[in-house]
Amino acid sequence: MKTLATLLFLLSGSVFASTPPGGTWQAVSATTAYAPLTSTAIAAFWPSTRTTFTFPAPWNTTGVRITLPSDCPSSDNCIMNLGYAYWANMSNSAGSPYMYIFVGRNADGGVNGVGIYKYNKDRDIVTYEGAMTINTSNSGEGWFFSRNDPDTIIMAPPGKVGTTLQSYNVVTGQTNNLFSLSNWTNIPTVGASTGAMFGQCSANLYDTIYACTLADASFTAMGCMTYNTKSQEFRFFQQASPGGFDECAISPDGRYLLVDEVTPQTCSSGCDEDTIVYDLQEPGRSYIINNKYGGGGHYAIGYGWYVQSDNWNLSNSAVRLFDFSDPHGSKSGKDIIEIPYANICPGGTCYASIPQHPSWLNAKPGSEMPVSDQYVCDSSAGTSSDTPVPFGNQISCYYTSGGVAQANQKVLLVAPTMMNTAKIGGCGSSSYDLQPKANIDYTGHYVIWAANLDSSTNCQVMLVKLPISQFSNPPPDVTPPQASILTPAPAATVSGTESLTADAWDNISLNGVQWYVDGAKVGSVITSAPYTYSLSITSLASGPHTISAMAIDSAGNESSLSTIVVVK
Secondary structure (H helix, E strand, O other): OOHHHHHHHHOOOOOOOOOOOOOOEEEOOOOOOHHHHHHHHHHHHOOOOOEEOOOOOOOOEEEEOOOHHHHOOOOOOEOOOOOOOOOEEEOOEEEEEEEEEEOEEEEHHOOOOOEEEEOOOOOOOOEEEOOOOOOOOOOOOOOEOOOOOEEEEEEEEOOOOOEEEEEEEEEOOOOOEEEHHHHOOOOOOOOOEOEEHHHHHEOOOOOOEEEEEOOOOOOEEEEEOOOOOOOEEEEEEEOOOOOOEEEEEEOOOEEEEEEOOOOOOOOOOOOEEEEEEOOOOOOOEEEEEEHHHOOOOOOOEOOOOOEEOOOOOOOOOEEEEEOOOOOOOOOOOOEEEOOOHHHOOHHHOOOOOOOOOOOOOOOOOOOOOHHOOEEEEEEEEOOOOOOOOOOOOEEEEEEEOOOOHHOOOOOEEEOHHHHOOOOOOOOOOOOOOOOOEEEEEOOOOEEEEEEOOOOOOOOEEEEOOOOOHHHOOOOOOOOOOOEEEEEEEOOOOOOOOEEEEEEOOOOEEEEEEEEEEEEEEEEEOOOOOOEEEEEEEHHHHEEEEEEEEEEEEEOOEEEEEEEEEOOO
């Protein structure tokens, strides 16, 4: 039952009047820099409950707090960082007003088990659904929501210590085994090592092809394995140099396998990582992007393309776009952003708080949207003692339009990350743990990350609503609005003139509510709350009738709710 206060809040209009606000474009050549926010600055806007809030200028975007200290019975430090930018902590909520979120937790806070949260995007209501009762010793690292099934988490083994890949349905609680190494008849042997476990997994769009790191019984990586659920075929891609393998991932179309590892082509010892690309549809076809040409950095994979942060700095600090079909990767790829060296390495000292963890889970095939119109989002964090650098310590987004002249490159500043990497203990045990590694959701509307809020004893999770109107070709709005009939009550007996009143919400912009009686429109669309229409009952025959309220948003999405009334 709604309280009077709740009803007044709903009727006052809890819906967004327009696309989520905020965001500031900044040229890559800009010298404006941002230090980590202090705990005092954060306290001025950080809410104490699971609710929305507004990041201060220059961001002015809308955030949503997900976790609370009460989620951790013994302390407020059981929340863990969210893993990596390529593992989706948010479900694919396209076409639904609801999004599920999973958050890893550790035993330091008195709890084990991954926490499940449900976010009503239309009404900005977050509920804690509780901890998973299976795999309670697992932190959730390496897990990800399926692109294909919005209710399913793919539970990859942590690190490289598992033998079975499982899925978990957050609604039903059902667990399924996807594949097991025990089904691999001729499991690979390299030297004295035999494949015994795996981890660090990824999947294609339809969850039919998986790629994981294969390791031996001593947890030493041997290379990359793939599994095709349709053909039930395992394949193995042996590491190029002993001890040099890092990780691998499959493209969403299932065609390309991307591997980061040390290769003999770079140097003989003390080498950094390169990137090897395998074409799974053309066996034997592969090529290497050497580290000095942009390979080996943190990557995000799209359809036919991938972006990679350049940790060699051959061309200042760049994030580059590579074409999978190019056998040479255009040598060093095409710059997406290229931040001038002098701006990020003042006095010759370089800082880690620049964007270097791109997330492109919202990637689309080129047939749906040109790659030049798509965007990735990135994250960064540093310490309060670092010299602030441009684009540091924040969530930022930029187009995947490779080859744009540096003078025309720009970055959208979205939100401060509120992470101080000197405050070890809050969100992790090392400065690298404390890099946010935020991930964007599959719809391209939200970015999620964990932050220590400038504290060594705290870690909380939040998301930011991307100001998608800032993009030239924003992702489509396919989330339907929601409607609720306030009067008349179900099965009410009515006569004379009856006031029909509804409430409605939408995640972006609501056009209004249209009333129906027995399937026929009555009146016109009502565009402001309360959505009330005075219905003359005298024209209706005695007996039951169906009253319906249809909510309509600015993109044309609709949803309706009906109730039965009885005319005397």
